[in-house]
Amino acid sequence: MVGGGLGVPYVNGESAPTQAEWAQVTRQACTRAGLDAATRVSAEPGRSIVAAAGLTLYTVGTVKQLHGIRTYVSVDGGMSDNPRPVLYGSGYEAFLPREVGAARPQPVRVVGKHCESGDLVVPDGFVPEDLRVGDILATPVTGAYGYAMASNYNKVPRPAVVFVADGTARVVVRRETFDDLTRLDS
Numbered sequence: 001m002v003g004g005g006l007g008v009p010y011v012n013g014e015s016a017p018t019q020a021e022w023a024q025v026t027r028q029a030c031t032r033a034g035l036d037a038a039t040r041v042s043a044e045p046g047r048s049i050v051a052a053a054g055l056t057l058y059t060v061g062t063v064k065q066l067h068g069i070r071t072y073v074s075v076d077g078g079m080s081d082n083p084r085p086v087l088y089g090s091g092y093e094a095f096l097p098r099e100v101g102a103a104r105p106q107p108v109r110v111v112g113k114h115c116e117s118g119d120l121v122v123p124d125g126f127v128p129e130d131l132r133v134g135d136i137l138a139t140p141v142t143g144a145y146g147y148a149m150a151s152n153y154n155k156v157p158r159p160a161v162v163f164v165a166d167g168t169a170r171v172v173v174r175r176e177t178f179d180d181l182t183r184l185d186s
Contacts, residue, residue, distance in 0.1 A: 006048035010141050011091040019045060047144040054143020056082060056159075057097070058121070060135045061113070071108045073127070075137060078112015078119045080153040082139070082146055086118040092139045094125040102128040110137065114154050147173065155181050 007016045017025070022043075030041055058075035065071045073094075084090035094110055096102060106129045110122035122139060131137075150158045157176035162169050 006043065006045050008048055008051040008141060008144070010051075011093055016048070019048060051141045051144035054146055055138050055140040056142045056146055058110075058137045058139070060131065060133055060137055063131060063133060071106065073108045073110045073125075073131065073137070074113065075110060075121060076113060077156075077159065078114045078121055079116065080112070080114065080156045081150045081159055082121065082142060083149050083151070083153075084145060085120045085123060086116075089123075091124070092122045092141065094122045094127055094137050094139055096128055096131065097136050097138050099128060104128055106131065110139075113156070152176070152181060157181060 006019060006022055009016050026041065026043070030039070031037065035041075056077065058077050060073055061076055062074040063071065064074070079086045082092075085092065094108070095104065104126035106127050108122070108125050108127050108131075109120065110125050112119035112121055127137070147158070147161050152158065157178070157180065160171055160175040161173035163172050164170075
């Protein structure tokens with residue numbers, strides 16, 4: 001077994017090799033290391049398959065402009081549904097599903113609802129200038145680790161997981177409720 005999974009591009013300007021390119025480079029490295037060519041080499045490609053298959057939707061709660069500094073956009077989720085930005089600085093993009101192709105000239109920092117200085121969803125994002133409270137904001141490429149790493153930090157219920165195919169949506173994991181959070185309390 002080689003590696004810990006194939007990478008994916010998370011933000012504009014990043015790129016990742018195709019599975020075929022990665023396999024070729026890996027085979028060349030194995031040959032240079034003296035591994036017998038008959039040796040079967042395998043890899044776990046999970047993230048490269050499922051990361052782009054998922055996106056997370058948030059509702060914009062506040063837009064706060066600090067002129068000359070930055071614009072903050074707070075959303076109804078955060079480090080409880082995606083801890084990757086706070087844990088190891090993972091970057092993400094943000095866009096408005098209501099206008100997917102819109103220009104995104106407005107620099108923003110998308111922050112979560114957990115009252116923690118590190119609760120960043122998109123530390124350095126760009127959104128359309130007409131972003132407003134109540135908008136749905138999407139962060140793509142969250143299919144690999146979003147739900148798997150989610151927690152109930154600050155007693156925030158985890159969001160639902162919805163599969164969409166051919167114009168049909170299906171809830172596969174329901175949104176947690178307050179009763180779910182307190183079920184084990186005595």
